Amino acid sequence: MTRKCMLLLTLLGLLAYLPAPAQRQQQLFNADWKFHRGDAPGAEQPQADDRTWRAVQLPHDWSIEGPFSEEWASATGYLPGGVGWYRKAFALPAGYRGKQVSIYFDGVYKNSEAWLNGHFLGKRPSGFASFQYELTPYLSAAGPNVLAVKVDHSEVADSRWYTGSGIYRNVYLLATAPVHVQQWGVGFTTPQVSASAATGQVAVALTNASATAAAVTVTSTLLDAKGQAVATAQKVLTVKPKANGTASLRLPIKNPALWSADQPNLYRLRVRLAVQGQAVDEVTEEVGVRTIRFDANQGFFLNGQPTKLRGVCIHDDAGALGVAVPPEVWERRLKALKAVGCNSLRMSHNPHADYLYRLCDRLGFLVMDEAFDEWERGKNKWVAGWNVGTPSQNGSHEYFKEWGDRDLRDMVLRNRNRPSIIMWSIGNEIDYPNDPYTHEVLNTGRNPQIYGKGYLPNHPPASEMGPLAKRLVAVVKQADASRPVTAALAGVVMSNFTDYPTALDLVGYNYQEFRYPEDHKQYPQRIIYGSENGMAPAAWAAVDSNAYVSAQYLWTGIDYLGEAGKWPQRANGAGLLDLAGFPKPEYYFRQSLWTSAPLLYLAAAEAPAVGAPAGRRPRGTATWNWPVASQVRVVAYTTNEATELLLNGQSLGKKAGRLPAWDVPYAAGELRARGYRNNQLVSETVLKTAGPPAALQIKPDRNSLSAKAQGLAQIEVQVVDQAGKPVPDDATEITVTLTGPARLLGIESGDLASHETYAAPRHRAHRGRLLVYVQATGAGPIGVALGAPGLAGQAVALRAE
């Protein structure tokens, strides 16, 4: 070996012993956990034996592994809960030595308790809160460390919808220097915004964990989309030993690129700390510059522009994946929602996964973040079916007194820099009449949602809600005064007699469009909007035709697990998209209301028999396979001026309007529609009668996956006939075989009553379709083969790199 080489090696060796760079380190901490379903007393001790435990990868939801059973609760999707334990042994990464080390959980359902090397770190009852524990005092720099987390979801009927169980969101390991920015310690607001200039206000909360005072230089820089610094500011402050400090900086921004739903322009805000010229910490946040304003008479303004909020409510789960959902799934779903004309989301009824807000910032959704579905008193959780039998009263109210304020404050701090968020909701339907609050007016007043008959004097009085609401609003304002506080009210008839609505900046009405004109007159200062609404065109007309009503939030954007009618139903079908993210006819109907580009969609249903009772008009399906000699009602969902319908080449007439309908005597073949604007043909669509199933067609959303980031492919599967036409009602069982570095995360058909296990590599199609989730586990070629008895199979080649 040459002397030069030896010198280099010695230098490298020395470098290994030098203190690690002072900057913050952060890594996803999802790999190589061990899991035990059931209790495991003593498993918090590092030496406990976990050799027989299952290896799992986070995020992980054990409830979705099933099995579905009537033994459990309709509210939570007839899936089990119970107790589970997680353990992870790890060596402290080199760059983390000698630093303040913490662990961050984005969400654990629920009642989690955590230990490091046998030392208790803390507990968090809420299954939706994000939280962090400091590990430093208990860490071993030399030896292995063992993290243990106990999760207790034994109260399985504890929510009105499916929540899953386990460490179902990301976990991060974090290391900082003794002088560092606190968790959620950067706040960014824009107190002044115009087209030519804006002011960014940056608040930095920092900690000096060292034993000596520190003179800290805080530098804050705003970077545009190209990475160019557009504004910068600096402050120096002295922070005492073992103490906290705050710095406030102003960033003048020239010609700001405003954030909006149509043009979601983002900046990166970089905050650097330095002590004696040495960089010690750096935090970067995605931020936006925009203004929001709600007005009691004129509705909502984004950057000064009147804007109607075409919103949908969503829950966390994604069918087969439970609540452990990779970001690609939400990206696909959000893009479908964008295309339907949706520009706003309501995070019903709890904070969601961190990346979902990032996607909203990037894709341009205006967001209502919501904290609770109940406060200190519980609501009914249906067990034997919706409104059937005796409900359970378990739920988050059990720990609200101790944790409510903290959970709410943390929701706000966690997300306060997101330009997408335009309002904070402190609760959904806390005032659901008689569930539990009551009032004498329920004997006479009109309300669409009511449990029980009239006033129930043995229930808690509605007057309890006002003082609580005031306290919660104050908690929010203390953490973020830049956005309005709202709540979604179910029993406005009763809440109008309390201080609840007056405690709020914006009063959300659930399913009470009929009340808008009356209440607008009676409470002229009140800002009224629809926080939850049905799919009827009239509910949208109430927004569209009233300047003072800014929003509607449809229940729901996507079908969700739980809140099931009654076994065998185990999921709720209220969505525009089904559990697999496939658009339902309702989706196109909505598109005809919410968008204006040429749209033409045909929905067909057997026409109701003459004299049949008028029920909810069926939306129909986009199929042309009907019983011989039947009468079929065909409706076009369109944004065009006129539509012509043709059956096997014969015109059935041209009709005007957005919902033209024809009653058609069924004949197999081809049903075609032509859409016209200004007498010009602008769209065309066709339904074809399909023959028996013959083959599978598969469509992956991508062929190339990230190996490092465990990329996900979502593969759409369609059963087709000999000629390649989609077979509408096929339920063939399809088997998936994988080769290469990949795992099958789940298969979803969208069938709300299927009890097939999601863990199996096979699933029955529903309406001829399936969605297959394949996740990369390493680099290399991945083969996905699909087969079904009697059908020509298909294979697709993916690549993880």
Ligand code: GAL
């Ligand atoms: C609403 C409630 C939602 C959901 C929905 C079902 O009253 O806010 O969470 O339960 O009803 O239709």
